[in-house]
Amino acid sequence: MSVTSPTVSDDPVVFDPYSDDYFDSPFETYRRMRDEAPLYYSDKYDFWALTRYADVAAAIKDHQTFSSAKGVTLDMVKAAAKGESSLGKIIISLDPPEHERMRKLVNRVFTPRAVTALESLVRETIDRYASQLDPKSFDAVEDFAALFPVEVITSMLGVPAADRQMLRHWLDISLERNQGMGMSQESMEAVMKSGAYYYELIQERRKKPQDDMISRLIETEVTDDGETRRLDDIEITGFCTMLGGAGAETVTKLVGNAVVVFADNPDQWRMLQEDRSKIPAAFEELLRYEGPSQYQIRTPTRDVTMYDETIPEGAPVLLINGSASRDERFFPDADRFDINRERKVGYNLNFGYGIHSCLGAALARMEGRMAIDTLLDLIPDYDIDRSGLQRVHMTNVLGWCNVPVRGAQTTDR
Numbered sequence: 290m291s292v293t294s295p296t297v298s299d300d301p302v303v304f305d306p307y308s309d310d311y312f313d314s315p316f317e318t319y320r321r322m323r324d325e326a327p328l329y330y331s332d333k334y335d336f337w338a339l340t341r342y343a344d345v346a347a348a349i350k351d352h353q354t355f356s357s358a359k360g361v362t363l364d365m366v367k368a369a370a371k372g373e374s375s376l377g378k379i380i381i382s383l384d385p386p387e388h389e390r391m392r393k394l395v396n397r398v399f400t401p402r403a404v405t406a407l408e409s410l411v412r413e414t415i416d417r418y419a420s421q422l423d424p425k426s427f428d429a430v431e432d433f434a435a436l437f438p439v440e441v442i443t444s445m446l447g448v449p450a451a452d453r454q455m456l457r458h459w460l461d462i463s464l465e466r467n468q469g470m471g472m473s474q475e476s477m478e479a480v481m482k483s484g485a486y487y488y489e490l491i492q493e494r495r496k497k498p499q500d501d502m503i504s505r506l507i508e509t510e511v512t513d514d515g516e517t518r519r520l521d522d523i524e525i526t527g528f529c530t531m532l533g534g535a536g537a538e539t540v541t542k543l544v545g546n547a548v549v550v551f552a553d554n555p556d557q558w559r560m561l562q563e564d565r566s567k568i569p570a571a572f573e574e575l576l577r578y579e580g581p582s583q584y585q586i587r588t589p590t591r592d593v594t595m596y597d598e599t600i601p602e603g604a605p606v607l608l609i610n611g612s613a614s615r616d617e618r619f620f621p622d623a624d625r626f627d628i629n630r631e632r633k634v635g636y637n638l639n640f641g642y643g644i645h646s647c648l649g650a651a652l653a654r655m656e657g658r659m660a661i662d663t664l665l666d667l668i669p670d671y672d673i674d675r676s677g678l679q680r681v682h683m684t685n686v687l688g689w690c691n692v693p694v695r696g697a698q699t700t701d702r
């Protein structure tokens with residue numbers, strides 16, 4: 290199975306992105322893959338995987354060879370191979386030149402100014418949820434981290450307040466992979482429901498535009514092959530579903546992971562408590578140490594030979610950025626969580642890299658930093674009830690659905 294012969298253990302390393310081993314903590318498996326099988330092949334699912342920083346960074350940058358067009362989850366790529374794909378024109382699964390056109394267009398509505406303008410909304414949303422928490426006992430994900438990111442992104446899109454958490458619920462279900470690689474009936478229905486929801490909302494905005502992103506996308510003109518046109522309903526629906534997902538799941542996971550990582554490293558929490566100017570660095574280190582988005586899927590547009598093996602054209606390849614960011618070849622003492630870590634170029638592979646690098650990074654940073662700041666006030670000293678910790682079982686993302694917190698002190702909020 291592994292391409293290079295195992296030297297550390299007699300058993301070949303096994304990586305299964307739908308197993309408890311992966312969901313619970315994939316980092317030891319990643320280490321073995323980097324050492325023993327830097328180009329890994331999975332017999333079970335028929336995919337390839339790269340885990341070393343240098344390989345992941347080079348592949349993710351080389352969009353001509355490593356295409357996104359077949360989809361961004363393994364099941365999507367498999368469906369595309371069987372001709373069963375229902376992929377719309379979603380930015381994350383487009384190659385140039387279509388990707389470039391879509392990115393330019395989205396950049397027009399997702400400007401740094403638009404993100405800066407969200408500051409008070411983000412602050413107000415985080416404060417509203419935090420003020421409802423009992424610092425002595427609450428669930429950091431269920432009662433906090435899961436609630437505010439979806440509020441922010443869906444209000445930016447123009448979703449009425451009453452419907453926002455319902456969309457998050459559908460999103461959670463759509464990403465669940467409790468039974469292995471394929472989507473359950475429930476997951477598929479959840480995708481359909483949120484697609485239908487956004488489609489309806491677009492019809493409403495076409496009739497009566499408002500000051501929101503959907504209305505702006507309806508108005509935006511795009512030039513395709515010299516012809517100027519507007520986006521159609523399906524394109525806007527795809528964009529809303531993608532943005533709603535990317536904007537909600539990831540920040541939730543990042544904040545949940547933060548609470549557990551800091552509970553494991555209380556000295557770092559105290560350090561942050563004493564010097565809040567370290568919050569941005571702490572966010573970057575959290576992203577490196579346990580980023581929410583662990584791998585990106587690509588399909589090579591030609592045969593690619595590495596480590597004396599050939600990845601055939603069109604075969605799914607997992608570029609495991611979650612492993613790359615723990616690669617001791619690049620990060621000294623990579624398994625140590627250290628908010629004072631010296632930064633290197635290309636550090637944030639966990640926000641992607643190259644043409645698909647995260648469009649929402651500025652917003653994610655703003656939300657993550659504010660959430661950490663709020664938690665420092667709310668639970669200056671805390672522990673977690675480890676018996677109640679629960680991991681999500683989702684495709685692509687890594688994180689917790691339950692993180693029960695016991696605050697030792699309370700502060701006046």
Ligand code: HEM
Pocket residue numbers: 357361380381382392442531532535536537539540543580581582585586638639640641642644645646647648649650652653
């Ligand atoms: C901590 C939070 C986040 C993490 C770790 C994260 C991670 C990533 C990664 C790794 C990619 C690259 C995907 C690829 O190469 O195939 C990406 C792309 C993207 N992200 Fe994020 N993301 C986060 C938050 C957000 C937020 C808040 C938004 C939107 C509001 C967002 C919107 C997007 C979009 C639209 C893309 C696709 C860009 C393109 O294909 O050109 N993300 N993100």
